[in-house]
Amino acid sequence: xxxxxxxxxxxxxxxxxxxxxxxxxxxxxxxxxxxxxxxxxxxxxxxxxxxxxxxxxxxxxxxxxxxxxxxxxxxxxxxxxxxxxxxxxxxxxxxxxxxxxxxxxxxxxxxxxxxxxxxxxxxxxxxxxxxxxxxxxxxxxxxxxxxxxxxxxxx
Numbered sequence: 001x002x003x004x005x006x007x008x009x010x011x012x013x014x015x016x017x018x019x020x021x022x023x024x025x026x027x028x029x030x031x032x033x034x035x036x037x038x039x040x041x042x043x044x045x046x047x048x049x050x051x052x053x054x055x056x057x058x059x060x061x062x063x064x065x066x067x068x069x070x071x072x073x074x075x076x077x078x079x080x081x082x083x084x085x086x087x088x089x090x091x092x093x094x095x096x097x098x099x100x101x102x103x104x105x106x107x108x109x110x111x112x113x114x115x116x117x118x119x120x121x122x123x124x125x126x127x128x129x130x131x132x133x134x135x136x137x138x139x140x141x142x143x144x145x146x147x148x149x150x151x152x153x154x155x
Contacts, residue, residue: 013088016054017041018095019072019141022104025121026141028132029061032116036131039092040119050091060096062119063112065098071148079132079155083123094144142146 003014020027028037040063042057044050051068058066075090097103108120120129127138134153 001045001046004043010085010087013086013148014044015041015088015090016044016050016057017090017092018054018068019092019144020066020095021060021124021141022121024031024104025123025143027103027119028130029111029119032118036132036133037120037122039137048088051128052095054091054093054095056109061113061117062103066095066100069096070102073136073151074151075134075136075142075151076155077155079133079153080113107143122124 005012018027018041019039024053029040029045030037039053040058040061041059042052042092045056046057047094054068055066058064058111071091071093073090073092075088075092077088077090079086079088104121106121108118110119111119124142127141133137133155135155136151140149
Protein backbone atom coordinates (compact mmCIF):
# COMPACT_ATOMS: atom_id res chain seq x y z
CA UNK A 1 0.00 0.00 0.00
CA UNK A 2 1.41 3.37 -1.07
CA UNK A 3 1.83 6.12 1.51
CA UNK A 4 -0.76 8.49 0.10
CA UNK A 5 -3.96 9.75 1.66
CA UNK A 6 -6.67 12.34 1.07
CA UNK A 7 -7.86 15.00 3.50
CA UNK A 8 -10.84 17.00 2.21
CA UNK A 9 -9.72 18.37 -1.18
CA UNK A 10 -6.01 17.72 -0.64
CA UNK A 11 -3.64 14.79 -1.10
CA UNK A 12 -0.58 13.90 0.97
CA UNK A 13 2.00 11.93 -1.01
CA UNK A 14 5.33 10.40 0.07
CA UNK A 15 7.56 10.15 -3.02
CA UNK A 16 11.12 9.18 -3.89
CA UNK A 17 12.97 10.31 -7.00
CA UNK A 18 16.26 9.46 -8.65
CA UNK A 19 18.77 11.93 -10.06
CA UNK A 20 20.51 9.88 -12.77
CA UNK A 21 23.08 11.85 -14.76
CA UNK A 22 25.05 10.48 -17.71
CA UNK A 23 26.95 12.30 -20.47
CA UNK A 24 25.79 15.72 -19.27
CA UNK A 25 22.13 14.62 -19.41
CA UNK A 26 19.62 13.82 -16.66
CA UNK A 27 16.96 11.15 -17.01
CA UNK A 28 13.41 12.54 -16.84
CA UNK A 29 9.97 11.11 -17.42
CA UNK A 30 6.39 12.24 -17.92
CA UNK A 31 2.98 10.67 -18.18
CA UNK A 32 1.53 10.42 -21.68
CA UNK A 33 -0.68 13.48 -22.12
CA UNK A 34 1.14 15.60 -19.53
CA UNK A 35 3.09 18.69 -20.52
CA UNK A 36 5.58 18.58 -17.66
CA UNK A 37 8.59 16.39 -16.93
CA UNK A 38 9.87 15.13 -13.57
CA UNK A 39 12.55 12.86 -12.18
CA UNK A 40 11.80 9.13 -12.28
CA UNK A 41 10.62 7.52 -9.08
CA UNK A 42 7.32 7.02 -7.35
CA UNK A 43 5.42 6.49 -4.16
CA UNK A 44 6.90 4.85 -1.10
CA UNK A 45 4.98 1.85 0.21
CA UNK A 46 3.98 1.49 3.83
CA UNK A 47 6.82 -0.07 5.87
CA UNK A 48 9.26 0.26 2.94
CA UNK A 49 12.36 2.41 3.35
CA UNK A 50 12.94 5.14 0.78
CA UNK A 51 16.05 3.60 -0.82
CA UNK A 52 14.27 0.27 -1.36
CA UNK A 53 11.29 2.17 -2.79
CA UNK A 54 13.45 3.98 -5.31
CA UNK A 55 15.20 0.78 -6.41
CA UNK A 56 11.80 -0.89 -6.84
CA UNK A 57 10.29 2.02 -8.78
CA UNK A 58 13.18 2.27 -11.25
CA UNK A 59 13.24 -1.50 -11.69
CA UNK A 60 9.47 -1.53 -12.35
CA UNK A 61 9.62 1.41 -14.75
CA UNK A 62 12.84 0.62 -16.64
CA UNK A 63 13.87 -2.94 -15.77
CA UNK A 64 17.23 -1.63 -14.52
CA UNK A 65 18.84 -2.25 -11.13
CA UNK A 66 20.35 0.90 -9.61
CA UNK A 67 22.55 1.92 -6.73
CA UNK A 68 20.84 4.53 -4.58
CA UNK A 69 23.58 6.87 -3.44
CA UNK A 70 23.61 10.26 -1.75
CA UNK A 71 20.39 11.83 -0.46
CA UNK A 72 20.48 15.20 -2.24
CA UNK A 73 17.25 16.90 -1.19
CA UNK A 74 14.41 16.53 1.27
CA UNK A 75 11.55 18.45 -0.31
CA UNK A 76 8.16 19.58 0.92
CA UNK A 77 6.42 20.23 -2.37
CA UNK A 78 3.06 22.01 -2.62
CA UNK A 79 1.35 21.95 -6.02
CA UNK A 80 -1.87 21.37 -7.93
CA UNK A 81 -2.25 18.38 -10.27
CA UNK A 82 -5.46 17.23 -11.96
CA UNK A 83 -7.48 19.77 -9.92
CA UNK A 84 -6.21 18.44 -6.58
CA UNK A 85 -3.90 20.16 -4.12
CA UNK A 86 -0.87 18.08 -3.16
CA UNK A 87 1.39 18.21 -0.14
CA UNK A 88 4.23 15.94 -1.19
CA UNK A 89 7.17 14.87 0.92
CA UNK A 90 9.94 13.94 -1.52
CA UNK A 91 13.34 12.37 -1.01
CA UNK A 92 15.67 12.89 -3.98
CA UNK A 93 18.68 10.58 -4.31
CA UNK A 94 21.57 10.41 -6.74
CA UNK A 95 21.44 7.05 -8.55
CA UNK A 96 23.74 5.06 -10.85
CA UNK A 97 23.37 1.78 -12.70
CA UNK A 98 24.21 -1.15 -10.43
CA UNK A 99 26.22 -2.87 -13.17
CA UNK A 100 28.13 0.31 -14.06
CA UNK A 101 26.77 0.29 -17.62
CA UNK A 102 25.62 3.37 -19.48
CA UNK A 103 21.93 3.56 -20.34
CA UNK A 104 22.09 6.90 -22.12
CA UNK A 105 20.20 7.10 -25.42
CA UNK A 106 18.92 9.84 -27.70
CA UNK A 107 15.23 10.62 -28.06
CA UNK A 108 12.12 9.55 -26.18
CA UNK A 109 11.60 5.96 -25.10
CA UNK A 110 9.16 3.87 -23.10
CA UNK A 111 10.02 1.80 -20.08
CA UNK A 112 8.99 -1.72 -19.17
CA UNK A 113 5.58 -0.72 -17.77
CA UNK A 114 4.22 0.08 -21.21
CA UNK A 115 3.43 3.32 -22.94
CA UNK A 116 1.99 5.38 -20.07
CA UNK A 117 5.43 6.81 -19.19
CA UNK A 118 7.77 8.55 -21.63
CA UNK A 119 11.46 8.81 -20.70
CA UNK A 120 14.09 11.18 -22.07
CA UNK A 121 17.71 12.05 -21.30
CA UNK A 122 17.66 15.86 -21.24
CA UNK A 123 20.86 17.95 -21.48
CA UNK A 124 21.56 19.76 -18.21
CA UNK A 125 21.88 23.04 -20.12
CA UNK A 126 18.51 22.81 -21.92
CA UNK A 127 15.89 22.93 -19.16
CA UNK A 128 14.46 26.16 -20.60
CA UNK A 129 13.12 24.09 -23.52
CA UNK A 130 10.92 21.90 -21.29
CA UNK A 131 8.55 22.25 -18.35
CA UNK A 132 10.29 20.61 -15.38
CA UNK A 133 8.75 20.18 -11.93
CA UNK A 134 9.48 20.87 -9.16
CA UNK A 135 10.83 24.19 -10.41
CA UNK A 136 13.88 24.21 -8.11
CA UNK A 137 15.37 21.38 -10.20
CA UNK A 138 16.18 23.76 -13.08
CA UNK A 139 19.03 25.27 -11.06
CA UNK A 140 19.86 22.57 -8.54
CA UNK A 141 20.44 19.78 -11.09
CA UNK A 142 23.27 21.77 -12.66
CA UNK A 143 25.21 21.89 -9.39
CA UNK A 144 24.43 18.97 -7.07
CA UNK A 145 24.96 19.62 -3.36
CA UNK A 146 27.73 17.97 -1.34
CA UNK A 147 25.39 17.48 1.60
CA UNK A 148 21.64 16.98 1.92
CA UNK A 149 19.52 20.12 1.53
CA UNK A 150 16.00 20.81 2.82
CA UNK A 151 13.72 22.64 0.38
CA UNK A 152 10.16 23.97 0.55
CA UNK A 153 8.78 24.21 -3.00
CA UNK A 154 5.50 25.96 -3.79
CA UNK A 155 4.49 25.76 -7.44
